[in-house]
């Protein structure tokens with residue numbers, strides 16, 4: 001058995017022998033940071049120690065905190081450890097984590113993301129030493145994590161028609177990628193809002209609502225070009241089916257109002273005709289007849 005004294009001597013000598021910027025190995029850190037160490041066994045980052053195959057600068061504690069030689073030689077101190085997160089800028093933290101994670105997290109996307117713009121970087125959402133979730137080392141459960149900053153969204157998920165996020169049926173990350181996304185292929189790419197993407201660069205909605213995917217012989221241009229959000233509020237709505245407006249026809253007439261190229265006659269929906277008599281309440285429910293509103297394989301007017 002090694003006496004305490006010999007161990008201390010070892011700890012103090014090792015860095016002196018190897019030079020101040022040397023790697024001392026994670027076992028040395030255990031002496032003074034036992035609380036951190038004992039939890040570290042369960043951390044996915046422990047794999048680098050367990051495998052014994054990584055280079056020192058990629059192994060264990062020093063993989064994130066940098067070479068510990070000087071820190072150990074001076075028996076602690078914040079300024080002696082190269083990567084003391086409490087002293088690092090957001091950009092430095094981002095870069096530190098990305099040295100290993102640029103495969104899981106696209107550098108280009110995260111650097112342009114709204115989170116990075118707002119200085120919300122890795123360690124705001126992930127907690128390496130005090131994680132509250134078993135998967136993904138999150139600093140708190142996903143919902144609570146997101147609601148810390150995006151509180152207004154919570155109320156949207158309490159509306160009468162909603163995706164059941166608050167109930168735990170689906171997660172924010174079913175639709176969003178907190179690490180940023182490439183420009184969207186819908187809405188001419190102008191408003192990604194970190195909305196994630198389904199395999200073919202489509203809206204994430206299609207991961208679950210597959211029947212709306214198509215391709216249809218007759219597409220409703222609104223969906224391909226403007227996206228599902230042109231008619232639906234993705235989080236929640238006071239109106240049934242998550243619609244943006246209380247009555248279906250007010251949704252339709254937002255576009256089919258005679259402007260632009262809507263309708264065959266370039267004049268919007270013919271309000272008074274055999275097909276459309278708006279004075280009759282029956283006609284106000286457009287989808288009573290236009291049942292295939294998300295696209296049809298048989299009828300250009302989506303009637304069947």
Ligand code: HEC
Nearest residue numbers: 028029032061065068072075076077078081084085086087
């Ligand atoms: C001889 C004891 C000792 C050893 C060995 C030691 N530390 Fe420390 N460490 C300290 C002390 C003391 C502090 C507190 C400094 C303070 O709060 O001012 C500290 C603080 C830190 C911090 C916090 C910096 C911050 O952001 O506030 C990190 C990270 C750290 N140590 C990492 C390590 C790593 C990695 C190792 C192994 C390579 C290690 N320490 C080994 C004593 C030690």
Ligand code: HEC
Nearest residue numbers: 026029033036037040045060061063064085123127128129
């Ligand atoms: C995956 C990167 C990573 C690894 C590996 C890592 N740390 Fe940390 N450490 C951090 C981050 C990030 C913080 C800042 C605290 C936070 O934001 O959660 C931190 C904070 C600390 C602190 C300051 C006290 C605290 O709990 O906040 C100490 C001490 C520390 N680490 C020691 C260690 C030791 C010892 C090891 C190895 C057993 C280690 N770290 C491994 C990323 C890492």
Ligand code: HEC
Nearest residue numbers: 094097098101104105110115120121122125136142173178
């Ligand atoms: C705004 C909060 C947030 C920020 C900032 C953030 N993450 Fe995440 N990260 C998450 C959430 C939430 C998940 C869980 C995703 C899921 O449930 O599918 C996750 C998952 C992960 C995963 C595992 C799954 C995957 O997508 O590969 C890794 C690795 C990861 N994050 C690393 C990072 C790194 C590295 C950074 C900084 C460069 C970072 N994260 C920044 C919230 C964040």
Ligand code: HEC
Nearest residue numbers: 044045058059063064096097099100122123126135136137
């Ligand atoms: C030295 C390389 C390295 C650094 C630096 C590093 N990681 Fe990791 N990280 C890994 C490895 C390796 C894994 C384990 C992957 C696996 O399980 O196969 C991992 C796992 C994770 C996971 C868990 C993914 C899951 O599926 O549960 C998260 C979250 C994560 N890292 C976030 C971070 C954050 C945040 C930072 C910066 C503070 C960071 N990492 C820095 C190498 C690193």
Ligand code: HEC
Nearest residue numbers: 146147150153163165171172174175191193195229234235
């Ligand atoms: C069903 C898919 C879906 C889920 C689940 C979801 N979102 Fe969204 N979210 C979207 C879409 C799509 C947009 C873009 C809306 C638009 O551009 O009109 C958006 C926009 C946002 C915006 C930007 C709003 C604005 O006005 O700029 C925030 C913030 C947001 N979501 C946060 C969250 C949070 C937090 C959660 C989880 C609690 C969440 N979202 C869950 C689909 C979703």
Ligand code: HEC
Nearest residue numbers: 163164169170174175204205207208228229232234241242
């Ligand atoms: C992770 C799977 C998932 C994703 C992604 C998803 N949804 Fe849903 N959606 C559901 C489930 C499940 C329901 C059923 C409502 C419930 O009981 O929670 C639903 C309900 C709906 C409804 C209402 C149906 C009704 O009968 O009231 C609409 C509209 C809808 N989703 C549109 C969208 C849009 C638009 C998007 C993308 C912004 C989207 N969904 C993304 C799973 C998903």
Ligand code: HEC
Nearest residue numbers: 205206209212222223227228230231232241248287293294
């Ligand atoms: C042009 C407007 C419009 C667009 C764009 C649109 N929807 Fe709808 N959607 C509607 C209307 C209107 C209803 C209600 C139909 C009814 O009352 O019968 C509806 C109903 C739904 C429903 C519930 C009923 C059903 O058919 O399953 C889901 C789910 C849905 N939409 C998903 C989507 C998804 C996913 C997208 C994007 C791919 C999308 N919608 C785009 C207008 C639209």
Ligand code: HEC
Nearest residue numbers: 221222226230251252255261262263264286290300301302
């Ligand atoms: C975001 C704008 C938008 C909304 C909202 C919208 N549409 Fe459309 N719709 C279009 C566009 C664009 C076309 C293609 C027009 C063209 O090719 O001239 C189209 C085509 C159609 C067509 C095929 C006939 C034609 O003129 O090509 C019908 C029928 C139709 N829409 C019905 C509806 C109904 C019913 C609603 C409400 C549930 C609705 N639309 C909501 C944009 C919209």
Ligand code: HEC
Nearest residue numbers: 249252256263264268269270275282283284285286289301
């Ligand atoms: C009672 C059934 C019915 C209702 C309700 C109905 N439509 Fe139609 N719609 C039709 C039929 C049938 C056609 C094909 C007419 C034709 O070929 O002249 C049509 C054609 C269209 C067209 C393409 C031709 C054109 O006139 O530009 C659009 C756009 C359209 N409807 C939109 C709407 C909107 C918006 C509403 C709700 C305000 C609505 N429809 C309600 C039956 C209906």
